[in-house]
Amino acid sequence: MPAIADVIGEFAARTTLRDVPDEVLGRARHLALDSVGVAFAAVDQEFTQRARKAAAALGPGDQPVLGLPDRLAPREAALLNAVLVHGLDFDDTHLPAITHVSATALPVSLAAAIQHGRSAEDLLLAYVLGIEISARVGTVAHGGFHATGFHPTGLAGAFGSSVAAAKLAGLPADGIAESQRIVGSMASGILEFLSDGAWTKRLHPGWAATSALTAATFASVGWPGPEEVYEGRYGLYATHLRDTEWDATEALDGLGERWELLATAVKPYPSCHFTHAFADAILVLKESEGFAASDVETVRCLIHETPAAAVCEPIERKRRPQDDYDAKFSLPFIAGACLARDRLTLDEFTPESLADPEILRLAQLVEIADDPDSRFPQAYSAEVEIVLTDGRRLHRREDVNRGHTDRPLSEADIRAKFTGNLGERAQPTMEHVLALGTAGSAAEFAEALRAA
Incomplete structure (x- = not known):
């Protein structure tokens, strides 16, 4: 059997927006809407102000940031956008993977799509792929990443986002596979913040996003990574799971036929x-x-x-x-x-x-x-x-929490949450986000979400 990274690379390389069911695209737009809403709700937070200072010191540039006037280099824009989306712990979660999938997939897709001059359609497709692969990679662990002390968002999110970044960079199947292999050495995030409320978890999706952009760039110049980054004796699961039994090929079950994106829950409350x-x-x-x-x-x-x-x-x-x-x-x-x-x-x-x-x-x-x-x-x-x-x-x-696929928040619930987070700016911004992928460039889409 080919390596798992190769199978995912082939899938991502051949998939177009026409291959994605309308139900999945509609759900992706609602997840994007929710992510933008919680990012705007976080702009005045103290953690955001500190993150802005750090990101500006790391990489000034010309990419826009959600809800803020800042302009940053691609990796730093992705990092700050991820902090904004995830910082209030009000963002979506793929439940079986226990992974905040949009917090990495949306920021990295925005950054890479703008960097490579892609369309809003390209942005939407990459966002869908980033969520899908993050969810599948996280689900293999069956909750075992948490049991070992790792935050799945920093692990699975890095892999899914590396697929999105490589797809937007125009890499072929082997390049998308290589991006995953490289990012495996960057995927990280420990749960020790649970002991004292430290802020490190807020950085996990941002680090995953910046790692994904880095990995895709190295893949584009032919940098080799380990072939069995998932399933190898020192691969992701062997090193990050203690007692959990795992089968890495679960990540491929129904790939392209059953969309895990649909199992992503929107949060009704701003807490774990x-x-x-x-x-x-x-x-x-x-x-x-x-x-x-x-x-x-x-x-x-x-x-x-x-x-x-x-x-x-x-x-x-x-x-x-x-x-x-x-x-x-x-x-x-x-x-x-x-x-x-x-x-x-x-x-x-x-x-x-x-x-x-x-x-x-x-x-x-x-x-x-x-x-x-x-x-x-x-x-x-x-x-x-x-x-x-x-x-x-x-x-x-x-028995089943609200937001689960068996008890999903309705479109009206998601719109109401967005309105509560944005206030008077909600309606025009809502319509803009819900039109993602219908026209225009990724840069135009992102500029409309930047604070004047």
């Missing part, structure tokens, strides 16, 4: 996807049962051990997160916020909310237990039992 079903369960119980936060005695949350390691450990720190990113990965804090505020929005992750004594009191009441019936990683299940001071026990299970 592992917490969303719990937020839904608590908010439904709060509304349906009509109890007050002061009535709560305990909150018992059942969760699979892998997501629990991300959002429940160490438990004492998770009950009192130190910054907004710490809080976005804290199930106790999010449970407390939902009980105290009857909502979970960006306002629940401000410094004032992090110090809210009622949220913190409720977070102390959260107990964590294993969920033997979890559907992880195919879905991010949640089970909640709330015991009230009057002795009542309220129970709700969310």
